Amino acid sequence: MNKEFDLIARYFSRPAPSGFLGVGDDCAMFPVEPGFHLATSTDLLIEGRHFFADVEPGALGHKALAVNLSDLAAMGARPIACLLSLALPAIDHDWLAAFSRGFHELAESAGCPLIGGDTARSVNGVIVNVTVMGQVRPHQALRRAAAKVGDDIWVTGTLGAADIALRLLQGRLPPDPELLAATRAALERPLPPWRYAQSLAGVAHAALDISDGLQQDLGHILKASGCGAVLDYAALPLDPALRGLDDDVLRQALLAGGDVYQLCFTAGRDKRETLRLLADQAATRVTRIGYIRAEPGLEVRGPGGMDITAQAGGFDHFS
Amino acid sequence: MNKEFDLIARYFSRPAPSGFLGVGDDCAMFPVEPGFHLATSTDLLIEGRHFFADVEPGALGHKALAVNLSDLAAMGARPIACLLSLALPAIDHDWLAAFSRGFHELAESAGCPLIGGDTARSVNGVIVNVTVMGQVRPHQALRRAAAKVGDDIWVTGTLGAADIALRLLQGRLPPDPELLAATRAALERPLPPWRYAQSLAGVAHAALDISDGLQQDLGHILKASGCGAVLDYAALPLDPALRGLDDDVLRQALLAGGDVYQLCFTAGRDKRETLRLLADQAATRVTRIGYIRAEPGLEVRGPGGMDITAQAGGFDHFS
Numbered sequence: 001m002n003k004e005f006d007l008i009a010r011y012f013s014r015p016a017p018s019g020f021l022g023v024g025d026d027c028a029m030f031p032v033e034p035g036f037h038l039a040t041s042t043d044l045l046i047e048g049r050h051f052f053a054d055v056e057p058g059a060l061g062h063k064a065l066a067v068n069l070s071d072l073a074a075m076g077a078r079p080i081a082c083l084l085s086l087a088l089p090a091i092d093h094d095w096l097a098a099f100s101r102g103f104h105e106l107a108e109s110a111g112c113p114l115i116g117g118d119t120a121r122s123v124n125g126v127i128v129n130v131t132v133m134g135q136v137r138p139h140q141a142l143r144r145a146a147a148k149v150g151d152d153i154w155v156t157g158t159l160g161a162a163d164i165a166l167r168l169l170q171g172r173l174p175p176d177p178e179l180l181a182a183t184r185a186a187l188e189r190p191l192p193p194w195r196y197a198q199s200l201a202g203v204a205h206a207a208l209d210i211s212d213g214l215q216q217d218l219g220h221i222l223k224a225s226g227c228g229a230v231l232d233y234a235a236l237p238l239d240p241a242l243r244g245l246d247d248d249v250l251r252q253a254l255l256a257g258g259d260v261y262q263l264c265f266t267a268g269r270d271k272r273e274t275l276r277l278l279a280d281q282a283a284t285r286v287t288r289i290g291y292i293r294a295e296p297g298l299e300v301r302g303p304g305g306m307d308i309t310a311q312a313g314g315f316d317h318f319s
Numbered sequence: 320m321n322k323e324f325d326l327i328a329r330y331f332s333r334p335a336p337s338g339f340l341g342v343g344d345d346c347a348m349f350p351v352e353p354g355f356h357l358a359t360s361t362d363l364l365i366e367g368r369h370f371f372a373d374v375e376p377g378a379l380g381h382k383a384l385a386v387n388l389s390d391l392a393a394m395g396a397r398p399i400a401c402l403l404s405l406a407l408p409a410i411d412h413d414w415l416a417a418f419s420r421g422f423h424e425l426a427e428s429a430g431c432p433l434i435g436g437d438t439a440r441s442v443n444g445v446i447v448n449v450t451v452m453g454q455v456r457p458h459q460a461l462r463r464a465a466a467k468v469g470d471d472i473w474v475t476g477t478l479g480a481a482d483i484a485l486r487l488l489q490g491r492l493p494p495d496p497e498l499l500a501a502t503r504a505a506l507e508r509p510l511p512p513w514r515y516a517q518s519l520a521g522v523a524h525a526a527l528d529i530s531d532g533l534q535q536d537l538g539h540i541l542k543a544s545g546c547g548a549v550l551d552y553a554a555l556p557l558d559p560a561l562r563g564l565d566d567d568v569l570r571q572a573l574l575a576g577g578d579v580y581q582l583c584f585t586a587g588r589d590k591r592e593t594l595r596l597l598a599d600q601a602a603t604r605v606t607r608i609g610y611i612r613a614e615p616g617l618e619v620r621g622p623g624g625m626d627i628t629a630q631a632g633g634f635d636h637f638s
Contacts (some may be wrong), residue, residue, distance in 0.1 A: 024543070025356040025463050026393035028526055029455070032351040039346040041435060048442040051387055074345035085363035087450050088387070116360060118448075123367040129437075129448040130405050131361055136348070273623050298424050304524035 012084065013098040016115055020081065028116035030081055035153070036135035038080075041071035047125030050205060052169070057095045059126065059188035061102030068132040070109050070192035070261040071210040076142040076201030077134035079112035079194060085129040087122035110194050122307065142200060142207035147225035151205055151266035151292040154275065156193040156284050159214060160250065161186035161239035163257025173249070182241035190261035196282035197263060203274060207265035213256040217296060218264055231290035233302045251308065266292055330419040331403065335434055339400065347435035349400055355454035357399075360390035366444030371488070376414045378507035379447065380421030387451040388429050389511035389580040390526040395461040395520030396453035398431035398513060404448040406441035420529055429513050461519060461526035461584060466544035470524055470585035470611040473594065475512040475603050478533060479569065480558035481507035482576025492568070501560035509580035515601035516582060522593060528585035532575040534628070538617060550609035552621045570627065574619065585611055 016022030021029035029300055032038050045064055047053055065082060072079050084103065088095075112132060165187035167173045170182045192209065200207065206221045214236075222229055234253045245253075267275060272288070278285040300306035335341030338350035349359050364383055366372055383403060391398050397630065403422065407414075426433055431451060484506035485607070486492045487499045505552045511528065533555075541548055555573045564572075586594060598605040621627035 021356075021457075021460075021462075026390040027360045027396060027453070029356045029358045029394070029457060029460060031356050031457070037340075037348045037350050038452070040402060040450075040452065041346045042404050042437055042448070044406055044437045044439050044446065044448060046406055046439055046441055046446065049406075049439055053351055071345040075348070077346060083359060083361040083450060085361050087363055087365055087368075087446075118361055118363045120363050120365055120368055120536060122365055124443040125407075127363065127365065127446055129361070129363060131359075131402060131450040133357070133359065133452075134346070138340075138348060138350070141340075143340075201398045223599040261565055 005014065011096045011213055012114055012117065014104065014113060020113070020115055022085055022115040023117070028081065028083065030115065031086035032080070032135050035137055037074060037141070038133055039075045039077035039132060039136050039141065040133045041068055042129060042131040043067050043273050045128045047127070053125065056188065057099040057100065058102030060126070062106050062189050063100040064128045064130045065103055065106050065112070066190045066192055066261060067211070069106070069112060069131045069194050070190070070211065072132050072208040073192045073194045074142060074199030074207050075136055075262055076140060076197055076204070076207065077136035078198045079132060079134045081115045081133050082112050083131040084117035085116055085119070086117065087120040087127040089125060093289065136201050139204035144206055144208055144221050145264040147221050147227055147292050148268070148270065149207035149227055149292055149294045152272065152288050153218070153229060153231065153266050153290040154286055154288050155210070155214070155237060155262055155264050156196060156286050157262035158237045158239040158256055158285065159260060159262070160214040160242050160253035162190065162259040163253040164242055164245070166259060172311060180262055183198050183239065186239065187259055189261065192261045192284065193263055193284045196279055196284035196286070199278040199282060200265060203271055203278070204265045204267040207215050207263055210260035210264055212258045214264060215255045215298060215300070221228045221264070221266065222296070222298060228293045228296045229290055229298050230293055231298070231300045231310060233300050235287060235289045237285065237287040330415045331433055331436065333423065333432060336432055336594040338431070341435055342436070343436040347402065349612065350506065351399070351454050354456055356457045356460070358391060358394045358396035358455050358460065359450065359452040360387055361448060361606045362386050364447040366446070374445065376418040376509065377421030379445070380418040381425050381508050383447045384422055384425050384431070385509045385511055385580060386530070387449045388425070388431060388513050389509070389530065391451050391453040392511045392513045392516030392524050392582055393461060393528040393628070394455055394458065395459060395523070395526065396455035397414045397517045398429050398451060399455045400434045400452050401426065401431050401510045402450040403433055403436035404438070405436065406439040406446040408441050408444060410574055412450060430586065455520050459521035461523055463525055463527055463540050463543040466525035466540050466585040466611050467587070468546055468548055468611055468613045469588065471588055471591065472537070472548060472550065472583065472585050472609040472611060473605055473607050474529070474533070474556060474581055474583050475515060475605050476581035477556045477558040477604065478579060478581070479572035479576055481578040483561060483564070485578060498509045498560065502558070505558065506578055509529050509578065510606045512582055512601065515598055515603035515605070518597040518601060519584060522590055522597070523586040526582055529579035529581050529583055531577045533583060534574045534617060534619070540583070541617060542612070547612045547615045548617050548618045550610055550617070552619050552627060554606060554608045556606040577610065620623045
């Protein structure tokens, strides 16, 4: 407990925000504003499963928090604070310094201070578990089941780069150092649109973050909401670094590529102007890519209106 | 994501309490009562480090939640809900059924429903991370720094059994099947006094849960509160199963034995009757074991008033 505590104190302790109780007691504590509910999510990342052993530790620290902030964003929740569990095979001060810097930089910019956690020596490889907590008015939360027939479908940011970077790193695409350099940040340092997401609460209807691929993730909204959708393939916001790639590679990246951590959301047609204005204010790119229909199923309309719905699934941790 | 989700649904999903949002969206959500702060803690348990590979899965499910409930108890917080991250090397349905039963039985009795989580395939061994969330009025929370000179020191439950069971299992004591049978539940199925703990908010001063040994843990209160303490060794509530053991073994178990998950707390002398009444109502054993003094340091008074403060430290994950 002593050395363990020193470790936390040295790399992870920051002064807790006013009114918060941070590291050093049995629990961390913080207030939730009246009228809001607490929103929370947790993600476990394991070396050799979710990241490579030689991952740049700053990128890992960033991403471990980013994937959780993405879940808060998908509810339209404002981040309040986070907890970090970290197991390491040995204490490596350079590694810890870089990891904690990557973590804290994102925590600060997202307003999601680290207020507690746990550390341990692992038997094998690095293990990271982050829990985020945020707040949202319960009736404004962006639920998966809230899509309405006639809604527009939108995505934030661009699509495809993280998938291409992953495939390059895994050797599933021919080596291309230039393309890897242009796409790697999307995989390793995703930036969920947390500011924009908060402004969507009470404006948009359904939302989720694209972690397992647009097609599969949108499928969760359709299933939960009991409806279908049509996507306009040509409208999908392709990452500019991917221009010129083979059509099949692009289709896979756009429709089934995971690790995106951007939002896919639905909203009424009367909200188009509002959504673009809010996006400008949050400096977030937003693109309208289709609409919700009553008829079940997801149809992706390609050139000439042909259905090009990809058969590729998303990422399955147990497959 | 599909099979992963099925796994969660099959073994861990329960209907979320009214007003809560449980498994199935990007975040879980729940209300926090006005006037209360959210209290939260997280614990990471790794096979081969925190538990044996052949641990009975029901006991592991129980303990993973119990150690976290113990942290809430140590703040005087009422449990609201919990999150579970679970990584397994392979899907073993018998194991999952037993683990989830152990987890849910405790969650139900403590009023701390599982409302979300994450699952993954591990590379090596089982990994469990639990995050608990509860609520407490901020000015009534049992802080480590809140001990006052003249306070009584109390412990809940009994001491020593978990340590003896652990030493028997590790072969650090001669085999004794009868003693192991009598002590094993204390190690594997600890029951933190969560009901009593809630009633201590606003009544007691400082508190923590005994996870690393009474002496070391009480030291955290003394350091945080800037005071010292005297313990009456003869008053320590020895687990009845340990009667007749060697004095040295007992002293180690009582003062330095970890994994207890009972509370050590301080309270004004005027609260003795109240504390006993509340303990009766919660069916919790409570024992007054010493007092807080201004002079720094911890003195354990043995037979004849001699200081027998053990030199043994507690458990250090990185030692």
